[in-house]
Amino acid sequence: MLIDNKGSSRQLVEKCITCPGMRHCLPHGLKGNEMERVSDMVKHRRPFQRGEQITMMGDEFTSLMVVHSGFVKSYKVSRDGEQQIVGFYMSGDVLGVEGISTGNYGYTAEALETTSVCTLSFRNYEYCSSHFPVMQKWLLNTMSRQIIDEQKMLLMLGKMSAEQRIANFLLDMSRRMSASGTSIQTIRLPMSRIDIANYLGLVVETVSRLLTRLQANDILIVKRRVISIMDLNRLQAIADNSIEDCHPLHHAA
Amino acid sequence: MLIDNKGSSRQLVEKCITCPGMRHCLPHGLKGNEMERVSDMVKHRRPFQRGEQITMMGDEFTSLMVVHSGFVKSYKVSRDGEQQIVGFYMSGDVLGVEGISTGNYGYTAEALETTSVCTLSFRNYEYCSSHFPVMQKWLLNTMSRQIIDEQKMLLMLGKMSAEQRIANFLLDMSRRMSASGTSIQTIRLPMSRIDIANYLGLVVETVSRLLTRLQANDILIVKRRVISIMDLNRLQAIADNSIEDCHPLHHAA
């Protein structure tokens, strides 16, 4: 028996079928009864609280996880103890695929706020995928997108200035946080400045300074973790390096 | 008809079955006749010469490609024209998976030396994978490994010093260039210093200087593109940052 979520009590028995975010999560194209069967294999555990670890780097890979709600960061730890955040994940994003090849999770994933994830054991995934080709396509698409995103980050870390990195980061967050693909004006960042800096290969002071500068140039309004994009075009121009930098607020008026 | 390589002439009709590197390439576990059928779908074209482009960023995604022999670099181009190398590929490495989600290749791949690649159209892949589960597993493993490798690069670019990056790069090349998993002492780098620098988020002068320094410290012997690792332990220590830097050859003896 592969399908094994029946026996265990104490887990929230919310079904994917009734989940409002279903269409971002379980692949489209499943027929009604197929959907039902896949849905039955997905476990919904108690949500994780801020700071709780969802996967630990090095732990045995067992399951793919889809973020249902909340916000997650993932980071690798190098041999000398340095941490590098490799991704932020929100509703619909998939955790754990890096474990498929090695059998161990490749990073530690940690909830940045109260977060619930839907878990599908890889065993069950394999069972599904052999019956429903659309599941296969879903995972390939997911992984392909992760590869693209990481390559974009390589470009950011390898070639872009601190200001460009911040601009791209904000635009990306704004876009991902809107349900649709269009960026929204005001976002509430769930992560600290330290996390942002770490993700972008900078230090916290640099992030702080640049946010201040972008505000002084009327491109952003920064209120702690709430950021409003006041001039999308100029922010995009900075991200693309298609203009000179914005003015470096020395003894400004 | 999915299988379509019969009609076309002018392609080298080398069969995977007879390929010495087969076990690094087509997935193990295929039965004899399965192997035969998969093999028939794989096209072997005329090799690419140095500088020729194998895929162009933005072109329509049609096929997965496995490097049979030779050496390939791939790079993205940002909106302002900056290039960032995102990977080097050698025998057995797979190109093109990033195109699965978008339908377009995500980078330009270019031969660094005479290179032959084996091409499997994604259509045919899907046909295979639905019949031979081991093919599915093969692609998932491949993509999972690419994700891991890119995340390691994120750590390099985000947190490591120039010297650490070079050390890690050389160790990685040495390991990958040996048929087995153990590093070999002498490697011949197929890429220029400029490419190395670009890949590592540095400039060519920095790479040159650091190689010189590593040589002065008896860790390497550098002869143009031929590099011998004389002290693997110290090189590893530098890569891991588990010692202080090696001596910065000021007016040295």
Place this chain on the structure above:
DNA sequence: CGTATTCTTGATGGACATCAAGATACGTGG
């Protein structure tokens, strides 16, 4: 051979890190 490309080496500069300290927000218990 002569020209181009790649690689090395030196001198100088700048972007971002580090060090230091104050300001603001946050949580907790009285």
Place this chain on the structure above:
DNA sequence: CCACGTATCTTGATGTCCATCAAGAATACG
């Protein structure tokens, strides 16, 4: 509700690693 301690964020002064600029040396190549 306020007092107090702590974590987060901001701002300034200084330092450093690596980029930039410049030019020579070694190799490749027609």
